[in-house]
Amino acid sequence: MSLNSAKAELQDIAAAAATRNAMEQDCRFLSHGCRLYTIDAGWQSDALRRSGDVAVCDSMLTLEKAMADTAVTSVLIPKGAMLTHAGIERVCRRHGVTKVLFEEVGGDTDE
């Protein structure tokens, strides 16, 4: 196994672990089956961000685009994003699709 493929595999494992950790914790039920989980800032959110499987949305505009994109299944809302829970709920309501959203919270506690 090359160094690059080993690194990619590790990143995949980290992203899967981060997703699983998040999905075992807090959850807000949003419209149309969308769910908003919290993910710890630090290695967990970094792993998810690096995995490339999520669309990182820091504003209503980018969230709107991600919701309309059929290729996007998961969304990461970074800390400091210009989004409120009411806004997220509103966007989910007007796009009748099911996506999983992760909201980055807290600090680097589990490093």
Add this chain to the structure above:
Amino acid sequence: MKHTERDLLKTKIKDLTAEDKSKLETPLGTLTRPFPMWGTQRIRHKNGRTDLDQVLTTIAAQSDGVTGESEPMMVYSTRPYKEVMALAYCDMPVPSMLPLFFDGLERRKPESTNRTQFMIGDPGHGKSFLGALQSRLRSKERAEVLDCGGKNMRELLFEMVLDFGTGDALPTAIDKRLQAGALQPISVGLLKELDKPLSDSGEGSKDKRIVEVAENGDVLSIDWAQLKTVGHARVDHAFSILSQVSKIEGLDNQGGNALGMNSQFGPLVQKFINGEEMVLDEYNKSREGTDDNLQTVWQFMIGEIDTCTVENPLKNKDAASGPSEFTFKREDMKAGFFITLTGNKKEDGLTTRSLNKSVYSRLSPQTLPDPDVMDWQHRICQMMTGMPVSTLYHVFRDDADKKPEDFGKWLLWLRETKAESEGTVVPDLQKNLLNNWKDVVSASEKLAKFYDKWALMTDSEKLMESGNTALVEEVDDEYTKKEGIDFRKIKQHLEEAIPIRPRMQPFDAPVKLDMRPWDEKPDLGTRMPENPSAHFGTRLVEYLDRIVYEKSAAVGKTKLYDKLQGAMQEFGLRDIHLQEGEHSHQRSVEQLLNLSDFDSPSLSRRAEAARKVFCEFVRQADPDIEASDDHIISAARMREVLEDVARRNAEGQPELMVVNRAHESLSRDPVQPAEIRDEAANYSMAEEDVPSLSLRDIVHHDDFLAALAMPTVSSNNLDSIWGDDLRQFLSSGQTDVDVNDEPLKMAENRSETKLGITSLQVLFNGKAGPEPVSLHVVRDSARNKTLIVSEEVPSSLLPAFREAGITHVNRNAADARHKTELALRDMVTQAPGASMDKLAAAFGYRYDIGDATKEDIGAQLPDFLVSKNMESVASKYVVRKPGGPQV
């Protein structure tokens, strides 16, 4: 022309070939894969009478046995079959909405000329969800949900929009500056004005706000998508503000930051052209009189006419360009086009209006019935597990009861398939709940009945007919609007209960304050990951307990509180005690939803969990052992061991088992029999008959506790540590103790309160070498909670203890007394008063605690339990049965 699958829904129906239609067809509800359906049927009673009744049954294609199946429900979809099935079964509408779901599928058939469905019901019933679900079943693309509240319906046809050019350069630039805090204060002030016309007209409710502002005045977000289509009346205002901001920020000089106004086809026309679905939410909250010129369009949509032309009133207004008209033609209809309209019942607030008679007659709205117990249960299951386990069980009961494991696997397959199609995983809590689907069905039924009753108690209009006349003074229309129970409330309650949160301590619990400087973070000790499902039931019931109080007694509605408390008891949310004090055999919601591998119905899962605990324990206890789990003991052998333990327990001959750490035999016999040798029994024996006891015979502290961390063995052992030697000693005439008193029953774990307490002597390697030490056990068998106070325990056992409902306190720890007191208080919360005193008195049968009848002796119990200097009167030793290996 060859179409790709994606194109088929966007293809004109007249151009679809038979082969195309067949490709789109996805059968739902076939002979061997029926789909639940709710409807009216004639039911024949035993006395021969027949009545019409509404029942939950299945819908399935008919078969004449010769020509195969015919006419199942059909979803016209571009999604793979398994995804459609997973979505249809997991996101199934509540039973009372199933006929509408069926109707919606029928109207989406290519040959259907009615391309609308209008539903009217209570808020939160799932109307817009149903519309969007139908769309999701057909394609991965979104179904746009347009909130019609306060909107001009003419704009469905033609709308005046802000044009930001390609790439939304201006909004992106403003967002970036806002985020960086680099926007001029005057610009921020102007942006806040974007909402002004909305708030002036009373439509700027929180969920329709375009600009969200923090308390400190910062702009938190701008809803550009909503702003773009803010409506003709406000687009001028928005245009003017954004032009000013653009100038102030110098963005108008940068290329690409275009800003203009355009008139364009409205969403209804766009959806028709593109062959897509749309949901017009809260249609009867749209602005009065604005849907007059839609009447002919609705005639076209429902199939009354085949062509309809609408003119653009915005053309050339304010020099706006755009189309001058649009003609809807039947021949242009595409397979994917459909409009779902939803409306709230008229009584829902002032903004809801009665629609024109012509709208009613054309769109024929279908009114949803009030939710009943089955609907509540369905939705509760969906929120807890991601699928309607209760409805599926009700319709497939016979097969599910015959093959419960297969039914569980099928449920999990559906749930996992849905998660896979959404590009995610199934949360562990949901997996655990689905593995224990029978418990979920029982618990959800109790919860649904409770919510149904709660809903009736908080519905001011139904107080008389629901037998809640006593609540007339407390529950008025305002309270119903604010606190009435609907599906959204259930959602909020479950959201609160699902995550593991810090718990509020009892008000009278001792509070310790560290008054040294707080320069560094406190040491939290070893953090053990908690299984989210292990105490889910407790979290949910505790939350309901609290919210019931806060929404009733805390706001002066004491009668409502009493009734809700009564309902909580009636439907077994907490542990169920019958009036006579007998413990019911029924399990409470709390118990049913506290799930872990410890009480999994699957022996394999319990064996796997036991093997994990055992292997980690022996590796930690003996660093020489580095082997993997498979090399230490096979899964099959552990399963056999647990089977044997469970069988003996079921036969009424539970035998105490402790962990065996002897290298040569642990693979074969991970646990070995032990027994309790009670000194109380010695009093009635001749001195020469008293068996001798050496340190070598006594079971090690860790071996005893490790067995308590293993599923099945744990509950078996907690049944096996009690006995009646103390009673026999006390009734032998040597004492004047009332042998029927409550403390003695507690010492034998026979109390009706289900509380028990006993103490054991086990071997521990102290500073002075191996010596017997006390290990105290306090048990609440009603709630399956156990407190053990002893010496330090191997850390590998702690997560398993948590799942087993065992709180272990190391008596040498600084906070031992505090932890012991908290655990004891939690145990006696539900028990009759003075239970703590009685537990202390029970403890006093084996230890010298002074005057055990003294009032408030219970307050000293934590001290007794953590003390190392209690003098034992009659000790109970845990000893290995002769013949077993010595470690």
